[in-house]
Amino acid sequence: TKSIANPELKPEDGLHHNIMLDRTIDGGYLRVNIFQENVENVIESQTDISTGTSVRTFVPVDEVNTSGIEFIANILGIFNPQLDMRFNLTYVDSEITKNVPEPELEDNQFPRMPHWRSNLLATYHINTQWDVGGSVQYASNSFGSLDNTDKEDNVYAAQDAYTRLGLKTAYAINK
Numbered sequence: 001t002k003s004i005a006n007p008e009l010k011p012e013d014g015l016h017h018n019i020m021l022d023r024t025i026d027g028g029y030l031r032v033n034i035f036q037e038n039v040e041n042v043i044e045s046q047t048d049i050s051t052g053t054s055v056r057t058f059v060p061v062d063e064v065n066t067s068g069i070e071f072i073a074n075i076l077g078i079f080n081p082q083l084d085m086r087f088n089l090t091y092v093d094s095e096i097t098k099n100v101p102e103p104e105l106e107d108n109q110f111p112r113m114p115h116w117r118s119n120l121l122a123t124y125h126i127n128t129q130w131d132v133g134g135s136v137q138y139a140s141n142s143f144g145s146l147d148n149t150d151k152e153d154n155v156y157a158a159q160d161a162y163t164r165l166g167l168k169t170a171y172a173i174n175k
Contacts, residue, residue, distance in 0.1 A: 001054040014039035028075035036067040063098035064110050082125040089118045108148040116140040135166040
């Protein structure tokens, strides 16, 4: 990969808003975050392989608006005193709203920003020294390029939806 610097880049400049509603419950909390941000001069890495050589550069995007909502539940001792759970679900809409050099990019989704993401993490405390846990993670499709033309699923470099499962265990040898 050949990288080409872009001396025309300016620093990103953003206005970020977040409203959080938080409810304490026995053993944890429930939380809702509503967010909106407007970022100007967004720096985006782009790779072009059409020349036969992989060329990477950084391009500015005039303005990107992102808004969304996130729900979080973090509960210790759910259903059983030894079982802890953390869950989050997020919806995001990230859109290119202004791009003077390439106005055809306006109204496109910003790359690598899936609309939906979710995580479920659970830990079971077998005893004071040994924990076992598992996770399920999900993300919906997203685009990898600013022009949103990469719509093919299940091909190299696609930004496909995924569901991932994880298992872990931890044992403390000493206190």
